[in-house]
Amino acid sequence: MTMSDYKWGMAVDIDACTGCQACVIACAAENNLPINLERDFTERRAIAWIRIERYWEGEYPNVHAYFLPVLCQHCGNAPCEPVCPVYATYHNPAGLNVQVYNRCVGTRYCANNCPYHARFFNYRRPTWPETFHNYLNPDVTVRERGIMEKCTFCIQRINAAVRIAKRTGTDAPDHFMTACEQACPTDALTFGNLNDPNSRVSQLFADESRAYTLQEAIGTEPNIRYLKGVATAKAGSDEMAAAAH
Amino acid sequence: MRQRMGALPLRVVGVLIAIPLALIVIGIVAFSGGSAALGAVYSVPENEMEFPHDQHVNSLAIECEFCHRAADTSRTATVPSVEQCMFCHKTVATANPNLEPLRAAWESGEPLNWIRQHRLPDHTQFRHEPHITAGFECTECHGDVGSMRQVEQVRILKMGDCVGCHKENSAPTTCSTCHS
Numbered sequence: 371m372t373m374s375d376y377k378w379g380m381a382v383d384i385d386a387c388t389g390c391q392a393c394v395i396a397c398a399a400e401n402n403l404p405i406n407l408e409r410d411f412t413e414r415r416a417i418a419w420i421r422i423e424r425y426w427e428g429e430y431p432n433v434h435a436y437f438l439p440v441l442c443q444h445c446g447n448a449p450c451e452p453v454c455p456v457y458a459t460y461h462n463p464a465g466l467n468v469q470v471y472n473r474c475v476g477t478r479y480c481a482n483n484c485p486y487h488a489r490f491f492n493y494r495r496p497t498w499p500e501t502f503h504n505y506l507n508p509d510v511t512v513r514e515r516g517i518m519e520k521c522t523f524c525i526q527r528i529n530a531a532v533r534i535a536k537r538t539g540t541d542a543p544d545h546f547m548t549a550c551e552q553a554c555p556t557d558a559l560t561f562g563n564l565n566d567p568n569s570r571v572s573q574l575f576a577d578e579s580r581a582y583t584l585q586e587a588i589g590t591e592p593n594i595r596y597l598k599g600v601a602t603a604k605a606g607s608d609e610m611a612a613a614a615h
Numbered sequence: 616m617r618q619r620m621g622a623l624p625l626r627v628v629g630v631l632i633a634i635p636l637a638l639i640v641i642g643i644v645a646f647s648g649g650s651a652a653l654g655a656v657y658s659v660p661e662n663e664m665e666f667p668h669d670q671h672v673n674s675l676a677i678e679c680e681f682c683h684r685a686a687d688t689s690r691t692a693t694v695p696s697v698e699q700c701m702f703c704h705k706t707v708a709t710a711n712p713n714l715e716p717l718r719a720a721w722e723s724g725e726p727l728n729w730i731r732q733h734r735l736p737d738h739t740q741f742r743h744e745p746h747i748t749a750g751f752e753c754t755e756c757h758g759d760v761g762s763m764r765q766v767e768q769v770r771i772l773k774m775g776d777c778v779g780c781h782k783e784n785s786a787p788t789t790c791s792t793c794h795s
Contacts, residue, residue, distance in 0.1 A: 460790065468791045472738045508690070511738050511795065525795045526740070533745050 376532070376542060377465040378523055379564040379593040380551075381574035381581070382439055386558035389422050389437035396553030397441075400524060402510045404496030417490040419521040420550050438596070439559070441550070442467060442488040442521035443584060446591030450480035450489060458518070465564070465593055466523055474517040481518060485585050489520045523561070524548040543569060564593070662730050664716040665765065672761035679753045679760075687747040694729045697721055733757075733768050739793050749784070 397403065397420045406416040420441040427434045444467045451459050451467065458473035459480055481489040495515040498506070506512060509526040513519050524546075531546035543563050551559040562571035575581055580599035583592045671677050679686065682699060686692035697720045708714060720727045735741055746756075754760065758769030770776060781788050 462789045462791045463787075466791065468789075468795075470790045470794050472794055473790075509740065509795075511740070522795060525791055529791070529795065533742075533748075537748055 375565065376528075377564040377593070378444070378528065379465070379562065379571055379575065379595070380523070380548075381560045381571050381595050381597055383556075383558045383560070383574075383597040384436070384438060385598060386556040387422075387437045387439060388556055388558075389424060389435065390555065391422055392553040392555060393420050393439060393550035393559065394418055394422065396549040397521070399505070400507055400510070400527075400549035401522070402496075402506050402512050404492075404494075405498065405502075413493075415491075415493045417492070417519070419488075419490070419519075439550075440486060440488065440584070441594070442523075443486050443590065443592030443594045444521075444523060446593065447589060449483040449485060449588075449590060453479040453483045455479070464528070466525065466528075467520075468522065468525065469518060469520055471511055471513055471517050471519070476516040476518065478518065485588055485590065489518055491518050492516060541566075663728060665713060666729075667764050668760045668766055669762055669764050686743045686753070688744055690742045690744065692743045697727055700727075732766050733772065735772055736774065740795055741793065749786070 398405075398418070401419060403417055403419065406418065410416040420439055423438040423440055425436040425438065427436065444465065446465065448459075448461065448467050451461065455477060456473050456475050458470050458475070460468055460470070462468045476491065478491050481487075481491055492513050492515050496513065507526070509530075527546040527548065528542070531542040531544075534540070534545045535542035541563075543561075543566075548559070548561045551561045560571050560574055562569040564572055564575065566572060574597060575595050577597065580597040581595040582598070583590075583595055671682075672679070679692075682695040683692040684695070684699070697717065700717055701721050704714060704717060716727065756770050756772065757766070760766055777793065778788055780786075781792075786792075
C-alpha cells in the first residue's frame with residue numbers, strides 16, 4: 371500500500387470527552403510545541419494544535435459543561451490553501467492538509483481564512499528550558515520564528531507506519547496512533563483510514579444519527595467528524611437539580 | 616585623447632574575458648576530482664582522531680552495516696560507539712599509536728566526538744532505513760568510501776538531487792515525504 375491508498379480522518383466523540391486536556395499535553399510533547407507562558411495567552415499568541423473549548427449551560431449550581439476538542443479539521447475543501455501565495459500549505463495524496471515550513475514566508479493569510487482557528491503563527495522564536503533540550507522529538511521539525519504551524523495529524527507517525535506497512539505487507543493503521551488519540555483516557559478520539567470501510571473511524575463517520583462536522587454550512591468538508599447524541603439532562607431542569615443535591 | 620578613450624574599453628574587455636576564463640579553469644580543476652569538488656564546497660572539519668575508511672572497507676573488507684549497525688532499521692546510520700570499535704581493537708592493532716585517543720576514550724568511558732561530515736539542508740527529515748530497504752547501495756549517495764582515507768561528501772544532497780532520484784525511482788515526491 372502506498373501513501374495515496376489511505377485517507378486519514380478522525381472521529382471525536384463529544385459524549386465521551388471529559389475535558390481532561392491530556393490530548394493537549396500529548397500533542398505538545400510529540401510535536402515540539404513551545405511552552406505557552408502567561409504572556410503568550412494574554413497576547414493571544416499561545417500555540418496549541420489541539421484545544422478543549424468549554425461551554426457552560428445554565429446557572430450555578432444547575433450547570434452543565436460541554437467540552438469540544440478542536441484541532442485542524444484537515445478540510446477536503448480547505449480555505450487556508452488557496453490564499454497562500456507560496457503554496458506552503460497544500461493537500462497531500464492521503465487527504466492531509468500539510469504545512470511546508472520551508473516554504474512559509476509568514477503572510478498569515480491562511481490563519482485569517484481558517485474558520486476553526488486551527489493555525490498558529492510563531493510570533494517569537496520558540497525556546498525551551500535547558501532541561502527540555504533532550505526531550506524534543508527528532509522526527510518533528512522545530513519551527514522557527516515567522517512561520518505558520520498547525521496540527522499535522524502526527525504525520526511523522528503516519529509516515530513511519532506507512533513505511534513499516536510497506537516493508538511488512540500489513541496495513542498502516544495497525545502500527546500507530548496519533549499522540550492525542552493515544553493519550554485520550556476515554557477513547558473519545560478515533561483516528562484511522564477512511565478508505566477502509568471496515569475501520570472503526572469509517573463506521574463512526576457513517577453513524578448518521580450522531581456524526582456531524584463543525585460549521586458544515588460553509589462547505590469545508592472536514593476530515594474530522596464530531597459525535598454527539600446522548601441526551602443530557604437540560605440545565606436548570608428538575609433532573610439536573612436533583613443530581614446536584 | 617582619442618587613443619586613450621579606445622584603450623580603456625579594450626582593457627575592460629580583457630578583464631571581462633579573463634574572469635569567466637579563470638572561473639572555468641577553477642571549475643575544471645575542482646570538478647575533475649569528484650569528491651575533491653565538494654570537499655572544497657563544504658569544509659571538512661577535523662576529527663580528534665583519524666578513521667581510515669579505506670583500510671577498513673577495502674583492505675579488511677568489512678561491510679558498512681557491521682559498524683553502522685542501524686542503517687537498515689533507523690533514521691540515522693549511527694556512528695559506532697567506542698565499544699563497537701573496541702570489539703575488534705581490544706585484540707587488533709593494540710600497539711598502534713594512532714589509536715591512542717580510542718584507548719583513552721575506552722579507559723575514561725567518555726565518547727569520541729566524531730564530527731558529522733554530511734550536510735543536509737535544514738527542515739529535512741531524511742531517513743536511511745527506507746532507502747536501504749529499497750535496495751540502494753551506500754555508495755549511491757556516499758560515493759566510494761572504501762577508497763577515501765577521510766570521508767567527504769560527494770553528492771550535493773540538496774532538494775534537486777533528492778527529487779531527481781525520487782522521480783527516477785518513482786518514489787513519492789509530495790512535500791510531506793521529507794518535510795514534516
